[in-house]
């Protein structure tokens with residue numbers, strides 16, 4: 268058992284790895300990482316999934332080429348080479364990030380193991396223990412992220428199932444993929460596997476897909492999904508088993524079952540705070556398992572900070588990045604500083620890289636009405652602007668919600684090509700307090716570009 272005393276301990280190498288920069292060179296630091304270095308986004312989350320999504324988009328574009336008078340077809344999809352392209356790029360980045368910390372940061376020690384708190388020592392330092400080391404730290408950052416949850420009906424069965432951790436490394440493209448869950452991960456992987464050639468079944472326990480999104484978006488997306496995937500709504504999974512032919516069977520409460528080759532579970536992610544023995548240092552978790560903290564990232568234990576999936580209400584990388592920058596600044600200012608930076612969760616955007624793409628920011632129409640706001644709403648179809656004609660788009664739309672009279676932008680929800688890019692000016696406008704009138708007429712909108720769908724939505728509001 269080795270013992271080390273450090274100024275700062277960081278648990279998690281996702282966002283956690285970005286905390287120490289040159290301003291921390293005079294501090295001794297320990298970074299703990301029990302999994303692959305670099306965390307979820309780099310290794311099993313945002314980045315590889317979007318690289319797969321791009322391959323899926325290419326396949327879709329070729330498949331749809333006929334609509335534009337271009338004769339082309341997808342002859343074959345080389346799954347192993349797609350996997351190799353993606354992880355051939357990502358794995359060295361992860362390894363290089365670790366190597367940099369281990370070999371080229373003399374003030375940093377990387378512990379490649381699970382760690383937990385074990386109270387404080389007589390000097391008030393936090394005791395952090397792994398199987399073969401004890402680190403005592405004056406200050407700690409919890410950036411331990413979240414993990415895939417698996418419903419007990421599946422976890423307790425002996426069925427072979429996959430999550431985002433391993434489904435992207437399958438050796439072969441499944442002929443038929445079954446997905447349990449109907450949120451972000453389900454929608455993105457349905458697109459990836461479906462567009463690359465798998466048959467996809469989605470088992471949704473509710474009456475629509477992506478139910479956490481704006482109602483019109485969720486309903487529209489569900490309709491589109493039902494045309495290309497085998498979608499089971501209000502489907503309660505009551506059992507799962509491996510079949511003798513190497514496939515899987517998932518049984519539903521209504522007495523039916525779905526057979527496939529591979530089972531993917533995408534039923535939400537749980538913060539990792541429950542695996543850190545936080546009670547030994549007096550840190551609380553809320554009802555949804557998040558580490559409780561204030562808007563400066565301070566937990567209830569002095570000099571223990573937190574950010575990202577382990578504590579944030581938003582499990583999104585851009586939020587983890589923002590919160591990480593706040594905690595980084597506050598570490599340099601000091602726990603009791605009067606001018607601590609604060610998390611800004613006012614206008615958190617999100618995007619689902621499925622097909623069609625989806626993006627949102629701000630309130631839904633229902634939320635705005637619940638708050639008693641006097642609102643005006645405009646739904647602008649992609650199909651009614653020039654670029655939408657060019658694309659022959661028939662399903663895309665941009666829904667804008669603004670306050671009457673003031674023109675204050677309250678929310679925007681887009682389903683359609685390049686939605687995560689088209690929405691960015693709205694995020695900017697909301698963040699900087701630009702109202703709908705000024706936004707619509709205070710700038711040029713390049714003609715005939717896709718953002719004209721947004722311009723027309725702004726002009727259609729009854730302010």
Ligand SMILES: Cc1cc2nc3c(=O)[nH]c(=O)nc-3n(C[C@H](O)[C@H](O)[C@H](O)COP(=O)(O)OP(=O)(O)OC[C@H]3O[C@@H](n4cnc5c(N)ncnc54)[C@H](O)[C@@H]3O)c2cc1C
Pocket residue numbers: 278279280281282283299300301302303305306307308309311312313314316317380381382383410411412413431452539542543574575576577581582583584585586587
């Ligand atoms: C499939 C998928 C796709 C996603 N796509 C997007 C996207 O397109 N856009 C977006 O904004 N967000 C996306 N996300 C969410 C995004 O990945 C997360 O919000 C973000 O990575 C969280 O960063 P973090 O630093 O909080 O945690 P993480 O990056 O998860 O880092 C936490 C690290 O802590 C380690 N750890 C945990 N407990 C311990 C312990 N006790 N001891 C030692 N180490 C420990 C873990 O191994 C992990 O590496 C996606 C997530 C998934 C799963």
Ligand SMILES: NC(=O)c1ccc[n+]([C@@H]2O[C@H](COP(=O)([O-])OP(=O)(O)OC[C@H]3O[C@@H](n4cnc5c(N)ncnc54)[C@H](O)[C@@H]3O)[C@@H](O)[C@H]2O)c1
Pocket residue numbers: 418447448449450451452453455471472473477478504533534535536581582583617618619620
């Ligand atoms: N593009 C992105 O930004 C992106 C992509 C992927 C993931 N993420 C992040 O990761 C998080 C996790 O993604 P996710 O798709 O796992 O979660 P999610 O919260 O988006 O969806 C979870 C789904 O699982 C269902 N579900 C939950 N428990 C269930 C059970 N016991 N049985 C059957 N169904 C059940 C829910 O009804 C829901 O449809 C997301 O919330 C998001 O914050 C973001």
